[in-house]
Amino acid sequence: MLDQKSTSKIILTGDRTTGPLHLGHYVGSLKNRVQLQYTHRQFLLLADAQALTDNAEDPAKTARGVFEVALDYLAVGIDPKLTTICVQSCLAALPELTMLYLNYVTVARLERNPTVKEEIRLRGFERDIPAGFLCYPAAQAADITAFKADLVPVGADQAPMIEQTNEIVRRINRQANRDVLVEARALIPPVGRLPGVDGKAKMSKSQGNAIALSATADEIRAAVHSMYTDPNHLRVSDPGEVEGNVVFTYLDAFDDDKTELEELKTRYQRGGLGDMVIKRRLEEKLQVLLTPIRERRKQLTEDRAYVLEVLRTGTEVANSVTQATLEEVKAALGLFRF
Amino acid sequence: MLDQKSTSKIILTGDRTTGPLHLGHYVGSLKNRVQLQYTHRQFLLLADAQALTDNAEDPAKTARGVFEVALDYLAVGIDPKLTTICVQSCLAALPELTMLYLNYVTVARLERNPTVKEEIRLRGFERDIPAGFLCYPAAQAADITAFKADLVPVGADQAPMIEQTNEIVRRINRQANRDVLVEARALIPPVGRLPGVDGKAKMSKSQGNAIALSATADEIRAAVHSMYTDPNHLRVSDPGEVEGNVVFTYLDAFDDDKTELEELKTRYQRGGLGDMVIKRRLEEKLQVLLTPIRERRKQLTEDRAYVLEVLRTGTEVANSVTQATLEEVKAALGLFRF
Structure with missing residues (x-):
């Protein structure tokens, strides 16, 4: 199985760890991921660092969410032998790559990102945007490229994020004068979004119109x-x-x-x-x-040690993959290394 | 000596690694540092990551600079037994802390930073500011706080940077509900800036009016x-x-x-x-x-192995100091940790 998969396409996906997942996540992504793990090298990122970009007032929520979302993954049939589940904030290569990429993207370009624009509007940030929120397309580019992902499952509205990632990929490759990073492709899910039980377009825990897993x-x-x-x-x-x-x-x-x-x-x-x-x-x-x-x-809730072990093992694997990419990028750009 | 210094104030300072230092650096900072190392716990940061924020087109220059500036430090009498010399880009806790802090500072606040404003004007960036450049006050806050520096020797024009660091310190401490980070104080050097040999206010290699060490x-x-x-x-x-x-x-x-x-x-x-x-x-x-x-x-140029060993040892020490701070901050904020 592993031999077959070693030549497979790499998928990076995951969830912001703001609370347990719901039926909308199941239809929109989890169900597909359970299938994809048999044919692809799949990494699932528990995105607690990204969750913090708009939950800075409640950091502990992003930490609780790590365990909650991991439970959901395992409960729906994500198999840690087939899929690497890892914790974003424990992968030091990601902020390093983010800070590196931020030198290759202008503030104006980040502000023009349609997804960022829309999210800023939804959250009512306006001029008080946390800088971390503005920078998150670069952080997402770090996530995707650190794993050398070929495919990133996203909703159609997230396609501009992939485009921004690929702009950074091309910029870094041009600077390095070789293809050290891989361009990613958006994998738009076959089934559309599940509406809330109240008929609103989006199922969301905060709207009270969701069915939790x-x-x-x-x-x-x-x-x-x-x-x-x-x-x-x-x-x-x-x-x-x-x-x-x-x-x-x-x-x-x-x-x-x-x-x-x-x-x-x-x-x-x-x-x-x-x-x-x-x-x-x-x-x-x-x-x-x-x-x-x-x-x-x-059952899994009662076996916290097992869940943590899954996360620890997955995060170790992810650390070695992402550190290797970071080292490659540093070498390709000619940055200092011992 | 170490026992005496263990209760001393902590100093963080350093230089962007864009090339060898000159007589202006000697008068403005190096000479003081040689004195301060006997009475303070002093960390010197070879700031190659910061140098990249406005040298993204020539990353290798920031790497060459690491060795050049290290040679200057050792040549003027910085004693690696008394001062910890370390390489910024090899300290993974720094970008982690930076990304964390960026969630607690608004884009508008970064844009209002007088030092950033002035540097943007000097470099002619205008709307094409690299995002990494805009974010550098947060990166500097990460540098200063990661070492728990009490004192930061800076020119008078850099005082707003220390103020911005302390704003972040207070914001994080308020969020953590305890003083996990230390406020820093600017240490304005006793001697003013040395003019260029042509009489211009600032000695600078790029202006061709400098005397190299x-x-x-x-x-x-x-x-x-x-x-x-x-x-x-x-x-x-x-x-x-x-x-x-x-x-x-x-x-x-x-x-x-x-x-x-x-x-x-x-x-x-x-x-x-x-x-x-x-x-x-x-x-x-x-x-x-x-x-x-x-x-x-x-002599030191011919003993590259010795210089690298100094940097390696210093960077190891700095890694353990800065990682400890990162762990403390994560714990204090209630972020996920294994």
Whole structure:
């Protein structure tokens, strides 16, 4: 397996460690990662340093998140024998590369980054942007290049970040006069984003419209029963809308019997199918999906030593990979080395 | 000696490694450092990472400079048994602390830093400021705090940098809810800046108005003989100006016989003292000062292994000091640690 994978493409991905993950993460990324680990050399970064860029007032939250997200990874089926799980703040090569790259990118270019612009707007930072936040495209470039990642799974809105990384790659390679760094390609996930249970475009813990991967059976039931459907579908006999109906959007993501699902949609649109029927169906699918995840997660919570050992081992591997890249970059640029 | 010094104040200082040092450095800082090493715990930072912030097009220059400046330090009498000489780019805790601090300082605050503003103007960067250059007050704060320096010898124009460091210190201490970092104090040198041999305010290699510490006897002679004196002092019998006369400014710095020097100044002002007399006097003082420095420097150049060993040992010591600070800061903020 390892021999086969040694010639495979390298994937770098991960999550900001601001709290446990939810069903939106499962659909958007975790499920794919479980597949990709069999065919790619995959690194998962627990991005606590990046989480700090907009959680400077609560650093301990980023530390708690490391353990929470690691639990989620292992619970959904990320296999530490196949995937390297590592802690960003414990990889000293990353800030070194970041500081190096910051010399090769202008302030104006960072300010023009569309993702940074949008995030600044969302967070209401305006002129009080923490400098670390402005610099995070360079930090992300350090993450990606330190692992020599070929592929970076990102949402379509994150594509400008990859473009900025590749600009830095080309600048460093030009300075070094050889291809010491590798350009990365965005891997846009096949399934779109899962909406919140309230119908809002994005599932988010802070919006209170998320289903955590650790949700109890009761929480899952309550979440599904509160779901936004079609506000005009008042009686069972009324025709109902499928488009924008969160229950159907979720069934599209979680119900594998597409034929039956199409029949249900037709009946719902015609009238004569109540919300309770489709909600019960969705609830069952989610209970089947989430029960084993919750149980594995609970077991792992009780075996903190094992989880820490996984992180320690993964971080050691990641340290040797990223330090090797740093040394290569320093040598290629002709920087001082003993 | 070490026991006595263990309770002494800590000094952090150093030089950007952009080339060999000159007589201006000797007067402004090196001479003081040779004294301070007997009474303080002194760290000298070979600041190659900082040198890169405005030498990104020529990284190898910052690497060559490491060895050049180290030679200068040892040649003027910095004793590696008393002073820790270390290489900035080999101290991984520094970029880690920098990236951490960048989360606690706004872009607007960095842009308002008077020293940064002035340097941006001098370098003609305007909107094309490299991000690393904008961030360098945070990097300097990392340098100073990582060593827990009490005192930082700086020119008066650098005082705002120390103020910015102390702002970061207070911000981190407030976040940590205890004094994990130490506020530093600027140590303004007793002697002002040495002008260039052409009379310009600043001696600088790039301006071609400097006398290198490695200058040969002929170079010293030529430099002194080319020195700016009083353009109206055409004949020996003419009265001459002492104010703004570079030869007298240098004699003030290098001639210890203040009585004789005052007599010469009086004779020069009155008329009847030629430039050649004062230039010969200055030349002799400089030859006496620089000959042993040049010779020690030459010996050391031929013993590269010894110089590298000094740097290696110093950098090891500095690594353990700065890593300890980093760990303390991480713990105090509640960041993730294994």
